[in-house]
Amino acid sequence: MLNYVLRRFLGILIMLLLLSFVTFVLSRTVPGGPFGKVEVPMGKKQLELFKAKYGLDKPILEQYVTWLGQAVRLDFGVPFTAPEMTVTGLIFKLLPYSALLGFLACVFSLTVGIILGMIAAAHQNSWLDNAIVTYSIVVGSIPAFVLGFVVVYVFAAKLAILPAGGWGGPKYLVLPVFAYGFPAIGGVARWTRQCMVDTISSDYVRTAYAKGLVRSQVMSKHVLRNALIPMVTSFLPMFPGMMTGSMFIEMVFGLPGLGKQFVLSSTNRDYPMVLGITVFWALLLSVTYFITDILYGVIDPRVRITQKSS
Amino acid sequence: MSTRLVGLDFNGDPYPAGCESYRILEDGLTWEFKLRKELTFTDGSPVTAQDWEWTMKRAMGSGYDYAWYYSDIKNASKVSGGQLPAEELGIKAVDDFTLQISTELPTPYLPSVMCWFLVMSKKAYETAGEMYELDPKTFNGSGPWTLVKLDRATGCEWEVNKKYKGVRTVYFEKCHEGPLAGGLAAYMAGETIFYSVGAGTPPGEQAFINTSPILRAETHPVAPYLTDYFGFNTLPGKFAPLDNPDVRLAMCKAIDKATIVAQVGKGFALPAWGMLPKGFPGNNDDVLKELEPNKFDPEAAKQLLSKAGYADGKGFPEFEFWCRGSVSAYAEAVQAAWKDNLGIKVTLKGADYSGFTEQAFGQKAAPIYWVAYQLDYFDPATFLNIWRDGGRHPCEMPEWTAQYNAANSIMDPVKRFEAVKKAEIALVDSTVFFGMDSPFSYTMFPCNLAGPGAMPNRNGFSMGTGGGSVIEAYQHLHWSNSICRDALKGK
């Protein structure tokens, strides 16, 4: 087991290294710089002074090595646009906002999706099943920004019952969470239905009934426990994916968050911030995939054995 | 948050804010500012001339991205260009409360330029370092507000500085800056105090506002103070034939400015015949309107183009038409006009702000560029200075620069405006750029909001209620007890 864990972490480290280098070079070579958002470009001398101050005048490779040296000690430098904070400080300041939005959206889409999926599976091949499956395909094909507009138009402008943006009490979150979670419902419902249907039609469920178990006992102890495995492995990564912030939703609704910060940092060429967020996202995602695999082992004994041996 | 050396009142005229008075000395180049003795920083220490001098010199000497704005000050470009040490800059503290600023050429509009000159506390800088203004504990501003909280996620909070003895009257106790819900609904519900109605507002909503008497009463026009224009890269040989004036003239005459602005601007934009928007001091629309580049004549344009060797656009290279930010509808209209009237094809390219500034203006790499300029103070110089050689635009016009500098340094205002108008005519005739439109909008604020900021100024515009990026917006306002808003809620 240890060998498997070590190999996995080595993989993550190397990926992060490669990713940070590619992002580092990429962000430096995009035209325009942190000094660029002005009406008139800075004079040559002023430019040199500015670059010297932020160490941008050294060759890219050297800058990368210094950055890496600090990054290894978890010091990701200071964002240009918020000099009073550190990159990690700003990330962890904005993360709760994105995390809250993403978490609520995930919970929303999972609960609705799983319920729909179960209903569809319970009434397999009935009109209800077909209705839910078609609905989830349609929902899946509506792009997020289209939905964002429609939702804002209907609730904020026409009915004027919910604020269209900004950050305040809970009612500011209703629309963004709906717009963010809604598209995912389709996928969740179809995958839940698929897992449930496969499990219900399996032989060991028939054996469970043959043993004299009541329908509810069969459902909870046998069906759910087996259907859970594929569901968990695909639903768990949804959380970090959504909780690290969404660019569209945070921009359309004007919410603070990592997604919007990443877009702003990119347009302001705030290099330390761009790198910090990218590495943070990659680390969070790969750790979650790792945890999902481990969890996969906990839930499904068959995998646990093979993990010990490999 | 901090005090300006000179303020701009609601009519756009400069008035002494940080200083008590100012006057021009005999040599016509040096201005002397008598500072307010009672003005203090939050920590109680007086604001001295040394603070002002140090603020400017430190800035100009250390990677300051707005160094170009103060190029009128003596040796400013040499100091910011690194040829001279900061000491040589034309700004000197004669004594604790007298500041002298000398200029390269006679600059009648210098006081207006100084409305952006905000003082920093030398003591706080030396003790708490460069970011003293970002931390409530070390904040040491000279304005009526002190920083209470700075939160990068939800915005920052300010409180009235009890010890402030400056000129600006403030009626609010606290002010919270942060993301707010937008939309007419939020305005009517009272969640937001200001709502701007412009080209983007759908006609349906405009109709809705016009039909409701209360909302109509709360709508006030905002002065047009921004000009959208596109320019050619006329550097010799760089993007031939754009360096040929006849070709540029043909391309200008092929554009029906009035119709495009009327259609695309949808009644919220006026055609810009030159650089200065309508109603702005020194505007000369009636004359500029009749100039050749502004006269839409597709036939003459075709002849000019064929005279230059590109009959019906044959052989004309396909240039890139850069837009700052996303591609603008006006650029698409121009692209269509050139294709229909001259057979010239251009491809539109949207470049984000920072990339555009560096490539189009820094490296002069854009053949044709679409951009806008917004006023910094109420004097023609704010719009025309940027066309001087060595500025941001990819063109060299030594004769025009000389003519303009001569005109711009006439101390007598009447003669100066006459000469500057001639310079603008010459600029438009040179077809280096093509003014397109000056968008204007309406701002809405509740009728129970009063105070000097809410009263219309001599041109009929209320400057203190949003959109007044120059003037201390949102101040000089206070609530008055008026029942008009209750009727709205009742509706």
Place this chain on the structure above:
Amino acid sequence: MSPLLQVRNLEVAFFTKDGVVRAVNGISYSLEEGDTLGIVGESGCGKSVSCMAMLRLIPEPPGRIMGGQVLFDGIDLVRMKRDDLHTIRGGKIAVIFQDPMASLNPVMNIGEQVAEAITVNLGYSHRQALHRTVELLTRVGIPQAEDRVKDYPHQFSGGMRQRVMIAMAISCQPKLLIADEPTTSLDVTVQAQIVDLVQSLQRELGMAVIWITHDLGVIARLARHVNVMYAGFIIETGPAKDIFKHPHHPYTIGLLGSVPKPDVLGTQTLVYIDGAPPDMLQLAEGCSFYPRCPYHTEQCLKERPDLVSVGDNHGAACWNVAAVQARLAAGPATAGAASGRA
């Protein structure tokens, strides 16, 4: 004493997108307590479906019991609501399935799976049930049962898993055990052990057993009474001895004829029944075996034959039973539907 199980005109159909599949078309038989019944037939003839339908273990949409009665201890299982059948399943009627690999819950250790049946039906506490499980596992021949209780199904061989299934089935001393081809997916040596195990358990617990299989060897050794099924009908029923000695229905003759005899191996070419199995979507009006039957007559085409008594408690559903017997008497080589091919 009324028989333990009475099946009267049981009909089962499946409503699929391609049409209605008539899997069981009115079968009737009865079973005494402690008795052994063999049900034999090609795959798809409805032998498993008929038994599973009794316990409503078939997926309700698309499957449905169209008619008939199933009396077990006087209770009509068809009338009961599907969700109430749990009182019968496990406690009174137990089942062993064909594929042991898939019939056990992969994520639950076997001890728990067996104990679950006990706690549900007999109301034991979990600890008592586990203790009982160890006894049962030892009884069905699983070595070191105490340790293996915590192991998972995928750590057992096919034979071992079938033993676990048997332990689970007999855990509540059911009155009737339905064995749905339990030995088909096992290799020969293990098959014999499973058959012996079930036989000894049957004697010990006095259970009635229904063996569903297409393996005539198992039927010959175990069953007292045999039903031969074809296309959803019982086409021949009777005591095992009589069926094997004097088969009357051409299909049964063909079936028995196609079993290779060890003594004549190598001299005879293997015989098989010509043609393909019937299309369950279109039920023939007449006898379903018509297309493959060498004795068919005009009547077979139009009318469906009922069971005709051909001996003591021995019936066959065929119009020309006499003609068949006559042909049989003339000479075994040409008998039965089996026709050898060079």
Place this chain on the structure above:
Amino acid sequence: MTRAKSQRNAPETRYASNWVAAWRRFRRSGLAMFGLVYFIIILFVAVMAPVISPYPYDRVDYGITLQLPTWQHLLGTDYLGRDMLTRLMWGARPMLLVGILTGAVGMVIGVPLGILAGYLGGAFDWFIQRLVDLFSALPWYLLVLYLVMVLSPSVWNLILALSVSSWVGSCRLVRGLTFSAREYDFVEAARALGIPTRQILARHVLPQIAPLLLWGFATSIPGSVFAEAGLSFLGIGIRPPIPSWGQMLGQAGQYWMYYWHVFLFPSLCIVISVLAFQGLADGLRQAIDVNVNV
């Protein structure tokens, strides 16, 4: 001829060939048929756009800007007075081009890497895994900003930008399939016979997973259509005056509250296209499922 006769010699013909059976299963799902019919129509519209569109797509007519649907302009006009119906027809081209080519480029890169990684395993597989992780973690927004600022804006650069991430999907899919294909007996048998790896991959493994690749390709199309719409919406996709649905949607941003047609029709097109391609993909999966019970 009596029914008996026909029944007697009818059995052999009913076992149709593999593909006909697959077609029959594909036909059973309504959405799949809708997807196929829609695909054919949209392909026809995209190819014949210059011929069948009522107006040239870039003809500006200031008299009738933002006009609701009328008889001359069936779907109304946009903010420069250009005919919406024409622009929607022309908009089908980039959608199809980007949708299909991105998937194709993704497959061309992803499939070989996926097969080799799946079949060879060991160090090569580990390296490909790291590459896949890297590319899927790349900052998408920055990458697009870079490609648009550095390369001149065109459909091809857009496809390049999108296929940078699309190859990851197909590579992962193929690697998984090859892993399972490697266990099949006939592959082991081929290996036992000493057939060179290259030949095993080409003649045994690839045909085995080819049907599912087709399905993977079909599922990638909706993703690319979304991405193209997203990029154009952000203003960094297809350049005007060439219309694309995402671009039209982006520009409709300011007017959508009251000029519903400028917003409704492009989003409707996008939603229907994505729906159709997803239906197509599901239909393929159903058709293929029985053949290859992967």
